[in-house]
Amino acid sequence: MTPTETTREQLRDAALEELINVAPDLAEETIPPNADLRETLDLDSMDLVNWIAALHRRLGVDIPELDYPRLRTLDATADYLAARLGG
Numbered sequence: 001m002t003p004t005e006t007t008r009e010q011l012r013d014a015a016l017e018e019l020i021n022v023a024p025d026l027a028e029e030t031i032p033p034n035a036d037l038r039e040t041l042d043l044d045s046m047d048l049v050n051w052i053a054a055l056h057r058r059l060g061v062d063i064p065e066l067d068y069p070r071l072r073t074l075d076a077t078a079d080y081l082a083a084r085l086g087g
Helices: 003-022 024-028 037-041 045-059 065-070 074-084
Strands: none
Touching (some): 003 024
C-alpha cells in the first residue's frame, strides 16, 4: 500500500470512528465505504453536523457548510479530507 492509500484508509477509519461516536447505535452496523450515509443509515441533519464538527476537532480541518454534500459516503469523506489536508 502506498502512503497515500494508507492515509486515505486512516482518514476513512477516523471518519467511521467519529460517526459511531455521534451515533453509537451504528456500532453494530456494517457500513459499506460507498453507502450513502444519510439514506442508508437514516442519519438526520443534527447527526451529520455533529459528525462534521467531530471531524473538525479530531483532524483540525475546516469543512465549510457548502462542502457538506461532498461527505455523502465514507470513501468520499476520506477523499475530501485527504485533499483538504494536502494528502
